[in-house]
Amino acid sequence: MTDDVVRAWAYLSRVAEPPCRALKALVARVGAVEAADRVRRGQAGDAVNEGVEARRHIDSAARDLELLAAMGGRLVTPDDDEWPVLAFTGFGGIEGRLRAQAHPPMVLWVVGPARLDEVAARAAAVVGTRAATAYGEFAASELAAGLATRDVAVVSGAAFGIDGAAHRAALAADGLTAAVLAGGIDVPYPAGHSSLLRRIAEDGVLITEYPPGVRPARHRFLTRNRLVAALAGATVVVEAGARSGAANTAAWARGLGRAVCAVPGPITSSASVGCHALLRDAAFLVTRAEDVVELVGRIGELSPEEPRAASPLDDLDDTDKRVYDALPARAARNLDEIAMAAGLPARQVLGPLATLELCGLVRSRDGRWKRALR
Amino acid sequence: MTDDVVRAWAYLSRVAEPPCRALKALVARVGAVEAADRVRRGQAGDAVNEGVEARRHIDSAARDLELLAAMGGRLVTPDDDEWPVLAFTGFGGIEGRLRAQAHPPMVLWVVGPARLDEVAARAAAVVGTRAATAYGEFAASELAAGLATRDVAVVSGAAFGIDGAAHRAALAADGLTAAVLAGGIDVPYPAGHSSLLRRIAEDGVLITEYPPGVRPARHRFLTRNRLVAALAGATVVVEAGARSGAANTAAWARGLGRAVCAVPGPITSSASVGCHALLRDAAFLVTRAEDVVELVGRIGELSPEEPRAASPLDDLDDTDKRVYDALPARAARNLDEIAMAAGLPARQVLGPLATLELCGLVRSRDGRWKRALR
Numbered sequence: 001m002t003d004d005v006v007r008a009w010a011y012l013s014r015v016a017e018p019p020c021r022a023l024k025a026l027v028a029r030v031g032a033v034e035a036a037d038r039v040r041r042g043q044a045g046d047a048v049n050e051g052v053e054a055r056r057h058i059d060s061a062a063r064d065l066e067l068l069a070a071m072g073g074r075l076v077t078p079d080d081d082e083w084p085v086l087a088f089t090g091f092g093g094i095e096g097r098l099r100a101q102a103h104p105p106m107v108l109w110v111v112g113p114a115r116l117d118e119v120a121a122r123a124a125a126v127v128g129t130r131a132a133t134a135y136g137e138f139a140a141s142e143l144a145a146g147l148a149t150r151d152v153a154v155v156s157g158a159a160f161g162i163d164g165a166a167h168r169a170a171l172a173a174d175g176l177t178a179a180v181l182a183g184g185i186d187v188p189y190p191a192g193h194s195s196l197l198r199r200i201a202e203d204g205v206l207i208t209e210y211p212p213g214v215r216p217a218r219h220r221f222l223t224r225n226r227l228v229a230a231l232a233g234a235t236v237v238v239e240a241g242a243r244s245g246a247a248n249t250a251a252w253a254r255g256l257g258r259a260v261c262a263v264p265g266p267i268t269s270s271a272s273v274g275c276h277a278l279l280r281d282a283a284f285l286v287t288r289a290e291d292v293v294e295l296v297g298r299i300g301e302l303s304p305e306e307p308r309a310a311s312p313l314d315d316l317d318d319t320d321k322r323v324y325d326a327l328p329a330r331a332a333r334n335l336d337e338i339a340m341a342a343g344l345p346a347r348q349v350l351g352p353l354a355t356l357e358l359c360g361l362v363r364s365r366d367g368r369w370k371r372a373l374r
Numbered sequence: 375m376t377d378d379v380v381r382a383w384a385y386l387s388r389v390a391e392p393p394c395r396a397l398k399a400l401v402a403r404v405g406a407v408e409a410a411d412r413v414r415r416g417q418a419g420d421a422v423n424e425g426v427e428a429r430r431h432i433d434s435a436a437r438d439l440e441l442l443a444a445m446g447g448r449l450v451t452p453d454d455d456e457w458p459v460l461a462f463t464g465f466g467g468i469e470g471r472l473r474a475q476a477h478p479p480m481v482l483w484v485v486g487p488a489r490l491d492e493v494a495a496r497a498a499a500v501v502g503t504r505a506a507t508a509y510g511e512f513a514a515s516e517l518a519a520g521l522a523t524r525d526v527a528v529v530s531g532a533a534f535g536i537d538g539a540a541h542r543a544a545l546a547a548d549g550l551t552a553a554v555l556a557g558g559i560d561v562p563y564p565a566g567h568s569s570l571l572r573r574i575a576e577d578g579v580l581i582t583e584y585p586p587g588v589r590p591a592r593h594r595f596l597t598r599n600r601l602v603a604a605l606a607g608a609t610v611v612v613e614a615g616a617r618s619g620a621a622n623t624a625a626w627a628r629g630l631g632r633a634v635c636a637v638p639g640p641i642t643s644s645a646s647v648g649c650h651a652l653l654r655d656a657a658f659l660v661t662r663a664e665d666v667v668e669l670v671g672r673i674g675e676l677s678p679e680e681p682r683a684a685s686p687l688d689d690l691d692d693t694d695k696r697v698y699d700a701l702p703a704r705a706a707r708n709l710d711e712i713a714m715a716a717g718l719p720a721r722q723v724l725g726p727l728a729t730l731e732l733c734g735l736v737r738s739r740d741g742r743w744k745r746a747l748r
Contacts, residue, residue: 017696017717053719054710100692139641217699219692264638264650266509267661276638279659285650287641318474318593322391325591336428343391345427 008036010061014211015052019103022047073111084120086230105209109185112205123153125232127246128162128239136239141169146289148175155232162238181208182224183216225249233296234259240274259295261286323352332370382410384435389426392583393477396421447485458494460604479583483559486579497527499606502536502613510613515543520663522549529606536612555582556598557590599623607670608633614648633669635660697726706744
């Protein structure tokens with residue numbers, strides 16, 4: 001990209017509140033430079049003009065790009081190889097209020113070594129309430145660490161609570177993590193996460209639709225959530241109260257045809273109410289990172305079964321078990337006694353007794369049987 | 375019933391290990407007295423003869439009935455008004471090993487003031503692991519108490535852990551509770567629950583298919599579980615490890631077309647592994663007694679929505695919210711400033727500002743707007 005093209009993108013990024021479908025369509029049609037020119041002159045067509053009217057006089061593109069360069073960042077556009085596949089195509093599932101926002105980003109401000117296309121190719125969102133419990137933070141850390149060690153990028157929103165725990169655990173596991181911001185790339189939010197955001201910028205990637213200096217605001221968090229969901233193959237809600245932004249991210253994931261997962265928690269915890277609501281609404285119940293890998297992983301990459309304690313009685317059929325149960329814990333019994341205790345004809349007891357003896361569960365001596373010591 | 379009929383039933387109850395389909399069919403065809411006579415003479419047909427061969431020489435009916443009478447109990451047969459509707463008719467859902475056991479009981483030994491038909495008309499099973507955690511016992515108590523106060527009988531198996539907590543809470547709430555035993559009505563099992571069983575016999579009801587003196591055994595617990603599930607409109611598994619009898623009760627409930635419910639718990643708790651497995655397998659997620667009442671209750675008896683904290687912003691549309699968000703926390707702004715912050719044309723901001731002012735969320739003065747103190 002030449003400098004004027006980059007400057008045009010940077011200018012366009014600020015003139016309309018994302019997502020602005022009309023502006024994105026104009027850029028796709030005539031290119032960024034021509035689109036920027038038309039916007040500046042107020043000749044971009046009614047739909048675009050309305051979206052840009054309040055801000056088209058602002059052109060801080062050069063300064064914004066300087067700031068981005070100083071942070072070591074880049075502007076990523078749909079023309080770049082790195083542009084991620086976001087699957088904003090079929091919106092059958094997007095309902096009501098979400099529909100107006102159901103559009104891909106126009107351009108992304110990015111800082112960090114990870115490539116967006118590689119992140120999106122194998123990523124899970126791990127999100128949840130800021131008011132997380134110790135349980136929730138633990139669960140988020142375990143999941144994120146497990147995902148990171150299985151080469152799944154952990155996408156989240158850098159908020160306090162669950163988001164922060166997820167990012168931190170992914171970093172600690174030397175994994176890939178991406179934070180999608182609801183404000184400018186230079187606006188550390190929340191301020192208490194400044195150093196976490198710096199670490200993500202160094203080892204993972206910070207992503208935002210908003211140009212430098214933009215403050216996060218309620219509607220921007222909701223708009224941002226759609227990007228979190230779109231970047232990830234699955235969205236895992238670890239803890240969420242009855243009113244949580246995480247439910248909004250989950251709604252986006254569902255609308256975009258991505259898997260929605262939730263971590264169960266104690267019914268006594270208000271921080272799990274939102275997760276239980278999602279589980280009632282057909283979310284995948286997730287207890288281990290493997291459960292999520294299965295959903296975002298390469299085809300054929302299935303999670304191993306959870307380990308189960310085995311009992312030597314598992315492989316016996318019901319009659320064998322019934323005969324085994326008919327033997328007292330320690331004493332020996334003759335055939336008739338065993339038959340009576342089992343409620344089976346004597347001739348039907350001999351076969352099972354032989355089986356049990358072969359399995360080492362029963363020993364016989366002088367026509368009497370007893371349980372083998374175990 | 376005349377004495378000889380009752381004695382015939384008592385005799386038949388012991389000669390075959392329940393459930394014995396062939397014997398039950400014979401009794402239904404020729405009556406208890408004639409069936410008992412044929413069994414005694416070894417002339418009950420091959421299918422029955424095989425089932426009774428080991429025990430048909432035992433006749434302790436008179437002594438068993440004396441013991442039952444001394445406990446203040448009764449033998450309940452399909453001929454009694456009290457016989458519960460158990461819906462063992464359509465077994466489409468019963469698979470594999472369960473199928474051989476998928477038959478109604480022949481006769482029930484019962485002690486306690488509650489009528490079986492009334493219990494079964496409005497009951498929920500609350501079951502789970504003996505190795506319950508404090509969380510599980512608390513959840514079981516809360517659920518059982520909530521069910522009891524809503525006139526739902528609490529059915530369980532009187533085991534340590536979840537079962538015991540459920541029975542105790544139902545009793546404490548002056549509710550109805552039924553314990554289904556895996557041994558004789560006179561065999562307190564577990565012994566540590568002797569006094570609990572006595573209280574259930576006084577205020578609720580003890581139920582068993584097994585004649586007096588029969589010791590609980592592994593296969594009898596599984597057989598008993600089908601009765602727990604059959605008596606209840608819904609089965610709630612509160613805690614269950616990876617290998618738990620509660621999963622067996624749940625399988626019975628599903629097979630019998632009854633609702634299967636599970637209480638979620640921490641993913642860090644091995645006592646919730648079985649519940650999470652059930653939830654993955656389409657069990658109802660239950661957090662409150664109301665959730666269960668809805669499943670076993672009279673038609674139209676729906677649970678109220680869980681209370682949610684309301685925000686005055688809930689009813690606003692997205693543009694109103696966006697304008698509200700464009701106002702800083704304390705300072706006042708003029709129309710153009712608000713329009714720019716919101717990214718909307720100034721003329722589209724006036725309407726939302728008027729709405730917000732009407733709602734008391736915003737105040738205006740001298741062409742400037744600010745958030746109202748809340």
